[in-house]
Amino acid sequence: TVITNDTSALATSSYEYIVVGGGTTGLAVANRLAVNHSVLVIERGMDLVDSEVVNDPYEPFGGSCLGGGSSINAMMGARPTFAGMSALEALGNPGWGWNDFLPYMQKSENFTPPTAEQFADGANYISVVHGFDGPVGVSFARPLVAPALQSAAKSTIQTVFDGKITLAPEMGYGFSGGHVSSFYHHIHFNETLQTDRRSSSAWSYLYPQTQQREGLTVITGHLVNSVLTSTGDGGNITATGVLVQPAAGGQTLTFNASREVVITAGTLYSPAILQRSGIGNATFLQSLGITPVLDLPGVGANFQDQILLTNVSFPLAPSANTTNVTGGGDVLLGITVAHPTMIDALGQNGTLMMDTVLRNTSTTYTVSVGGVVNSESLTTQAAVIADAYAIDNPFFELFFTPSSTVLEAWAQSILPLSRGTIRINTTDPSIDPVPDAQYLTVDADISVAVAAARRISSIAVTPPFSDLITETALAESGVPSLNATDEQVKEWVLSTYTPGIHFVGSNSMMPKELGGVVSPQLLVYGTTNLRIADASIVPMSIFPHTTLGLYGVAEKAADMILQAASVTT
């Protein structure tokens, strides 16, 4: 594998495949294609292979580099659920149900079962759903972080949900609503250093000796401006290459692709590249002086993100100040995770209430916000989301993280219905597109957040969790009290929520008439060889945390691309 930011050193400017973006999904796709083909990856960030800050899972890093999100994220390992994948398939994506998708998640994974010590501290797993030969290391923190806190949180969750939530070995086996368990992460234990390391896409699919590919060239520090296309007789568009410029500025270059261009620049940047290439809402493109090549109004629409209720800090009781509770210096986010279902959270009234709220999501919303291309898109998504909740899809997620003086409780929505847009406002590729997620603009999303907030209040006053924090912790945290009205809880939610940073949907895989951008084969509608294989294709937030599911998307994409190649050769 060649990794360079010096384009003058390259032997050729023509490759069979060009992969746009060397992030989480891009490096995985490129690795698989390069086994038998010449592949060029173009990444705007730098190669930070030796950066201790990137590689150390306990150090936050905010830059952009090879590995993309997987090099900077919190490494919380979660998978979609059976119900979530069923919803994805029901939206019009045959071949994307749980049973079809699981083998691709397994292919990417190298799972390390818990050690005897971790097992004794509460870690567990179900062997048959994991992969053990893939490149991405997934494991529990060694030693398990804050076992006393984990145990207290698990017990309290079961009490707070009246025993309806049960202790599960793990969350990654598909039927995951209604359970609490310890969380694993995208980390691996380094025997030489005797410490955990981040399992980024770069450290999984690019750097290791076993993953070297003769056909693979990776250019760093360069931006893809746009995809070059030609129009065939029937009006179909064929991608022929990409227009590139150094991220630091400089001369524009052209690279040619003889087979396919695969876009993996992420939810924020992939729609921007399409828009600069003349693919998107034609009226919008013309307003920026771009000549439309393909009128696809879904590009940059259906953009969504989960919300987090964070900044919930409960001061630690003096008696609880031990590393078993605080995790010492080594704190990974999400050490215990609970996924209540709608029924767990709201009781039998929940079905009726959420069905009514979800299935009656107002069409005026569509018109006023413009996040979806038509009202049918929103109502169809709401219907499959309601069905997913009715099976056992998690309604929200609760997780806990310790520090030396406080315990933090976090809540995250999972399947939001609010939809927004991402659009460029200039043709200059060095200027970021403008994201507008329209957080909490649909009533159903507020109902989920209010239900989650109420459970955080209950947890704070229920032993054994409450024994670990001070008696006044709930009041000090600012979280609404147990007898707060729905309106008061809603006000708190709206004033304290933060983005979940699990952006998806801006080039959704769904039928074109609903605003879809790619087909179930991940081909951009109206093109013969332009695919998208990153988080932007995920039409609903079916991955509670995105990364492990996205590796499945990348593996499945590579498989489909290689199958298409075998037909044409």
Ligand SMILES: Cc1cc2nc3c(=O)[nH]c(=O)nc-3n(C[C@H](O)[C@H](O)[C@H](O)COP(=O)(O)OP(=O)(O)OC[C@H]3O[C@@H](n4cnc5c(N)ncnc54)[C@H](O)[C@@H]3O)c2cc1C
């Ligand atoms: C702070 C943070 C914490 C997170 N925590 C978690 C977590 O704990 N667990 C979890 O599962 N997920 C987490 N996520 C989400 C997860 O990391 C992302 O959803 C995932 O990495 C997205 O993968 P992707 O391949 O779609 O995009 P990315 O990994 O972002 O890859 C896109 C790549 O394309 C490059 N690029 C963009 N534009 C261009 C261009 N024009 N030309 C060339 N290259 C370009 C980017 O630099 C980037 O490297 C977190 C994200 C963040 C930001």
